[in-house]
Amino acid sequence: MIYFDNSATTQTDPSVVATYVKVTEEVFGNPSSLHHLGDHADGLLQQSRKQVASIMGVEPKEIFFTSGGTEGDNWAIKGTAIEKGKYGKHLITSSVEHPAVKESMAQLEKQGFEVTYLSVNREGIISLEELKEALRSDTILVSIMAVNNEVGSIQPIAEIGEILKAYPKVHFHVDAVQAIGKIKLDLSASSRVDLATFSAHKFHGPKGIGFMYIRQGKKIAPLLSGGGQEFGRRSGTENLAGIVAMSKALRLLYTDALVKQQKQREIKEYLSAGLEKYSKVSVFSSPTGAPHILCFALRGIRGEVFVHAMEKVGIYISTTSACSSRSQTSSSTLSAMHVPENLATSAVRVSLTDTNTLAEAKQFLVEFAKLEEQFRDIH
Numbered sequence: 001m002i003y004f005d006n007s008a009t010t011q012t013d014p015s016v017v018a019t020y021v022k023v024t025e026e027v028f029g030n031p032s033s034l035h036h037l038g039d040h041a042d043g044l045l046q047q048s049r050k051q052v053a054s055i056m057g058v059e060p061k062e063i064f065f066t067s068g069g070t071e072g073d074n075w076a077i078k079g080t081a082i083e084k085g086k087y088g089k090h091l092i093t094s095s096v097e098h099p100a101v102k103e104s105m106a107q108l109e110k111q112g113f114e115v116t117y118l119s120v121n122r123e124g125i126i127s128l129e130e131l132k133e134a135l136r137s138d139t140i141l142v143s144i145m146a147v148n149n150e151v152g153s154i155q156p157i158a159e160i161g162e163i164l165k166a167y168p169k170v171h172f173h174v175d176a177v178q179a180i181g182k183i184k185l186d187l188s189a190s191s192r193v194d195l196a197t198f199s200a201h202k203f204h205g206p207k208g209i210g211f212m213y214i215r216q217g218k219k220i221a222p223l224l225s226g227g228g229q230e231f232g233r234r235s236g237t238e239n240l241a242g243i244v245a246m247s248k249a250l251r252l253l254y255t256d257a258l259v260k261q262q263k264q265r266e267i268k269e270y271l272s273a274g275l276e277k278y279s280k281v282s283v284f285s286s287p288t289g290a291p292h293i294l295c296f297a298l299r300g301i302r303g304e305v306f307v308h309a310m311e312k313v314g315i316y317i318s319t320t321s322a323c324s325s326r327s328q329t330s331s332s333t334l335s336a337m338h339v340p341e342n343l344a345t346s347a348v349r350v351s352l353t354d355t356n357t358l359a360e361a362k363q364f365l366v367e368f369a370k371l372e373e374q375f376r377d378i379h
């Protein structure tokens with residue numbers, strides 16, 4: 001099997017699974033309980049928070065455990081709207097965000113908020129000038145993803161932060177789900193990022209667990225009210241096994257991260273060069289994009305047909321995103337990048353992780369050549 005669908009999810013690392021099982025079996029106490037079983041669980045919870053914070057270069061009190069990327073995005077956006085809606089009702093995002101952002105924005109629009117969707121260029125990148133023009137006195141939030149999940153475009157987060165330094169009251173949220181471990185992420189005081197969303201299953205951690213970075217002093221309303229866990233900001237009994245396992249996965253992710261990124265970039269470049277030899281192939285991912293995502297189309301062949309043909313030879317890829325593939329809608333990211341509809345419906349995504357190899361990429365190209373020939377005959 002060749003698994004090239006790592007932006008949909010990654011295989012949980014066996015040592016992370018072992019940690020998850022061990023904590024589940026041995027530390028079943030509720031971190032809120034007063035007895036020593038509770039203390040033990042709470043100790044492990046705070047230790048994980050410290051570890052995550054230290055790896056991310058932030059303070060432990062700035063890390064909040066969530067159920068993953070969707071919750072983080074919803075919390076950042078709706079939590080800001082609830083908290084700051086009395087000061088302004090305008091939000092800014094891009095036209096290439098994950099549905100967790102887009103749909104949260106759409107829900108707020110129905111509640112009377114106004115949303116500006118920044119356009120992107122052919123590489124999927126927003127214009128800083130357009131952002132500057134969009135900012136208003138009633139803007140309360142700018143939410144821009146660091147790395148796009150469909151084509152891997154990298155947004156200019158540092159430059160957006162520079163612009164937002166003149167707007168200290170505007171919250172700046174970054175969906176960093178596809179960026180963690182793949183590009184440099186700066187959450188330091190000078191970065192101006194207030195809120196950032198992360199999800200463990202994208203870096204070999206368990207599904208259903210993630211974390212949010214919330215800069216100290218920045219207020220967003222809780223979405224989950226209840227027993228006051230996570231410093232009173234995200235209630236619900238903590239998924240301790242998931243949290244400890246995620247912090248282990250994060251440690252592994254950041255061990256030799258640069259070497260791993262470089263390896264993925266080499267594989268992406270190798271694949272891209274191999275595919276571009278075919279006149280019927282269009283590559284949508286920029287060479288300067290994230291190292292792990294390569295989106296392309298074989299003209300005339302629908303994405304899902306291509307995905308299933310590859311599956312038959314043991315290679316797992318996806319149409320542009322796992323979310324849009326079941327609904328069979330063409331990618332809104334590609335249409336925002338002005339890719340014509342007939343080409344967008346042929347788009348597929350190869351997404352890599354650090355365990356992928358050049359040998360797998362070679363095998364992919366061998367199978368691609370066979371498929372291309374087969375489809376050529378059909379046409």
Ligand SMILES: Cc1ncc(COP(=O)(O)O)c(C=O)c1O
Nearest residue numbers: 068069070098100149177178199
């Ligand atoms: C950019 C981005 N944001 C958010 C999410 C949602 O994360 P989760 O699957 O943890 O809910 C994903 C998942 O694909 C993603 O790629």
